[in-house]
Amino acid sequence: MTNIARASCLVLALSVGIASGAVASEIEVGPRPGFLIDKMADGALKDTLRACAGKPVSRTLFSIGHRGAPLQFPEHTRESYMAAAKMGAGIIECDVTFTKDKELVCRHAQNDLHTTTNILGTELADKCTRRFTPARGGKASAECRTSDITLAEFKALNGKMDAANSKAETVEDYMNGTAGWRTDLYANAGGTVMTHAESIALIASLGGKFTPELKSPSVEMPFEGFSQADYAQKMIDEYKQAGIPASDVWPQSFNLEDVLYWIENEPEFGTQAVYLDGRYSREGFDPLKPETFEPSMQELADQGVNYIAPPIWMLLTVDDGKMVPSPYALEAKQAGLEIIAWSFERSGSLVNGGGWYYQSVKDVLAGDGQMYEVLDVLARDVGIVGLFSDWPATVSYYASCMGLK
Structure with a gap:
């Protein structure tokens, strides 16, 4: 099947899969990778990516479905997760919170x-x-x-x-406020909301792995006797109850105490626990100045943290008109931390600089043809091991073409 043929049947394949629950044997990336490649400036990267057109795309752990595939599907729904899996996301995210009855x-x-x-x-x-x-x-x-x-x-x-x-x-x-660069096309029928346990069963059936994020509660904790530790433990327990090996799970939190809780109390899961770095919101923090990192990258590693996940912009800076790794990225690698970035294609077109996620390199961004340039610097120069994406097909195509697992 040619890449053009794959593109033409993406929506049909997704709709059939969503309706039946079946797992298709082929990954379908659709027209977007080709669209972005066509807009690239001529050069070696464009030639390499174009040469992969028509070749099979493999499921890859490098491609992480950020809330599923929310560029076009309602986030954290069955339909969004299935779309992400169909597009080759090897890992799919469920952001985890709890109901009044603590489920x-x-x-x-x-x-x-x-x-x-x-x-x-x-x-x-x-x-x-x-x-x-x-x-x-x-x-x-x-x-x-x-x-x-x-x-x-x-x-x-x-x-x-x-x-x-x-x-x-x-x-x-x-309720009718969807951004113009997203779509309600697949949302009008309503998305199927999921419990965490249901997401585990679904993602496992789709051949995927897991990166649940323990979300900060909006209520005061403990909540009717339900403590933060209870909450962190309950999330892990649902994987154990489902028989999911710890090696298939990358639990995440912006709260370093949650990550340290897993490292101490669930060490098999804690070894892959991901510290989502929200320190950019702290006064004085600057990804260009390692002296502002508190704790330092080495201090995080010494506490047992193995994975760190900042937003894309913290990993990149501009030097002599080119995108290069930031001091933040270099410090993390020097400390031996594995880096996961978020979130690709989250804030719309690069025509006007790409929005919040690309703010550190906006001065050298002028159009969507540079999406793969950003991705290439993250993969080759920064050395990230995974990338959250709102449309996993874009990342899956790149990873498969470059032989990333």
């Missing part, structure tokens, strides 16, 4: 139901922490938490594209 579910935040589901259009809106308030000269708002509702109530919701219209005067308009 684990897949959501990017405990308090995002008002932007990621249809809750405001249901009777469950009455249970939200803050009901919808129309704009009326200000900004429309709402706050609905998984901890506001039970697991059974959560399962009654439909997933939608993560968005809200802050200028809305009605609930209907508030």
